[in-house]
Amino acid sequence: MSSSSETLTYLEFYSGVGGWRYALHAAIERLTRENNEAGDDTPESRLKLKCLGAFDHSDLCNKVYYHNFPPQGNDAEISMYKTKKRKKSSSTKSVSIESLTKKNLEESGAFMWMMSPPCQPHTRQHNNQKEDMIDPRSKSFIHLCEMITSMQQETLPRIIVLENVIGFEESSSCRMFRKALKARRYNFAHFHLNPTQCNIPNDRPRHYTVAVMYESSSHFQIDISQLKNIVHNKMSAWFESVKEPIQYNIDDKTPINTCIDPLQVQDPTSESGVLPLSEFLDAGTDRESLLVLDKILSSNSSWCFDFVTPSDKRSSCVTSSYGRFVRGTGSVIYDRDTKQGSNEMIASILEKIKLVKPEERQFDETWNGMDLKGDLRYFSGMELAKLFGFPTSKGQAGEAQQTFSFPSDCTLKQQWKLLGNSINVIVASKICEVALTLYAEKIGDDGCIRK
Incomplete structure (x- = not known):
């Protein structure tokens, strides 16, 4: 002042x-x-x-x-x-x-x-x-x-x-x-x-x-x-x-x-009052660029994923290593409708790894990866910005505040890293x-x- x-x-x-x-x-x-x-x-x-x-x-x-x-x-x-x-x-x-x-x-x-x-x-x-x-x-x-x-x-x-x-x-x-x-x-x-x-x-x-x-x-x-x-x-x-x-x-x-x-x-x-993740997801997100690679899904390391769905009211802490490492770097989201004939498989995966902190899991020797090709993706940079409370629209920003966005040449990995280090x-x-x-x-x- x-x-x-x-x-x-x-x-x-x-x-x-x-x-x-x-x-x-x-x-x-x-x-x-x-x-x-x-x-x-x-x-x-x-x-x-x-x-x-x-x-x-x-x-x-x-x-x-x-x-x-x-x-x-x-x-x-x-x-x-x-x-x-x-x-x-x-x-x-x-x-x-x-x-x-x-x-x-x-x-x-x-x-x-x-x-x-x-x-x-x-x-x-x-x-x-x-x-x-x-x-x-x-x-x-x-x-x-x-x-x-x-x-x-x-x-x-x-x-x-x-x-x-x-x-x-x-x-x-x-x-x-x-x-x-x-x-x-x-x-x-x-x-x-x-x-x-x-x-x-x-x-x-x-x-x-x-x-x-x-x-x-x-x-x-x-x-x-x-x-x-x-x-x-x-x-x-x-x-x-x-x-x-x-x-x-x-x-x-x-x-x-x-x-x-x-x-x-x-x-x-x-x-009480915690919002579902669906409130922070963008309908127009380019899912293809956010999909978890097949080679990661089929590896033993996929056991460490924190698995969430749009209806969940939780997600794990995002770090600057999000998208680079699997364990303890942030949640990935299953945002596709359950495919016919896969209900049992999805339920089995959710029961094993959903809501369990990665550091608290005990590895299952029978684990052979996840058959979720095209179904499991990372959050986009702007979706994470919403989760971090940044005003991404004028309605959120209010009369006196600037909205938040990334420069057009800021890559997805850079966006993840920046927000992983943010408040x-x-x-x-x-x-x-x-x-x-x-x-x-x-x-x-x-x-x-x-x-």
Whole structure:
């Protein structure tokens, strides 16, 4: 937020294909719509958002990001952090997060930071999970923690939101992050949330951290009455009633919150309201390009497929290796009508491998592959984008949000890889809403902290 307007400014680190940006826009759109139920839904009543910079090491990610959010004129995405040797024409090339200086970040004056640091150092499959601090992929996140520690207090962002894999909260990197937040007087909370809790039929549990600073600062003496009106104190009762209340400035034993009732993020054990996969499938999809190869179907490795149908209300977590490996990379879908004479065979396969996690299966020595030629396919890139909560149509995007698409030359394998590394936009938007609510309910219209 700038000092002279009602514009919420932000920086997006590890921006990928823009998941956090879509999430923040979705949160503001939803809050605005709820606030304007009486009919005062005008452009003037909307809180403006401005991205001051989006940073990712991947040129492919940046290509897709700027396909959906073309850099404008003097935006920071073109000029703020480019090196002396970098020309404007290369604005969509990667910019190293480690190259951002304290001066860069202080001068940006961003109200909010959003980030999804590399998850590989913290995954359960990583052999050296306890050595995440020496993993080269952690270097940029360590740099951001150091920037939080060294920046002038009045220039620090008022809100920081972070996403990573479950297990990140136990890492040395997270301890460093908490230490930096505590040193700069941030209040923070941890969440473990899954898209299924938002009625999305995809299993992708993730860790989230929300950090909010209430420190008075002339740098952020702003009029937030509009934000306060949008928030409308909707979360106060929940904060007082949760079994493990939000706690701040505490040690490594920070409790993990697993639901957000006022935002319809239901208890993780509940499956009510989850939509069937058919709601996320495209009728016009080119099935031939998505079919699982016969040589894979006939191999022993097909035993590891996670098998779903359009009527199912679940699908397994999609990784960046989707389409390249079989085991634990995401579900494949049987979307053909059962063929006459094959009912028994289909039922047998479903009984053996459906709803059973690949890592929990015991291989059947009598298994000789699957006779499902032409019946089993992968999800398309845009179908996965829907499962990940990206707005793929204007109706989903709302009045103030950009729809999501891939550039025409982005291959299917590239689409799978990009989304396998992305965040779920719907869940992340709930986290943004929590952060905005926490800030707005504590700060008065005059910019002062409420006791």
